[in-house]
Amino acid sequence: MNLLLIRLIIFAVLFFAGFKLYRMYREWKLDREELLEDDQKNEGGQMVRCTWCNVHVPESEALRDKGEWFCCSAHRDKYLEEQKEE
The missing domain is CATH 1.10.287 (Helix Hairpins)
Structure with a gap:
């Protein structure tokens, strides 16, 4: 036991x-x-919004110019041209 x-x-x-x-x-x-x-x-980093088309892209892939974020150089150029005209 x-x-x-x-x-x-x-x-x-x-x-x-x-x-x-x-x-x-x-x-x-x-x-x-x-x-x-x-x-x-x-x-991927923080997401930022393209000023031109409002698409969100990772900060590491985005372009920044004059304090604004862009998804590609074409949108950056269009935005800057628009700003010059105003």
Whole structure:
């Protein structure tokens, strides 16, 4: 009877330790995935709006001239020409 009780206690302790390790691993994995998702979201940079056509483009791909953002050089040129005429 004593040996059965000792085995049961050892099994319970091993089960509890294994469960705790599994939960720690799962939390570590979720934290790691969140960090990777945050890095991927920030990879493109902040989105800015083209002054000419109002299309949103990543800041890294946009052109900036005189404090205004543009999606391409053609829109920048059109906007600057329009500003000169006024």
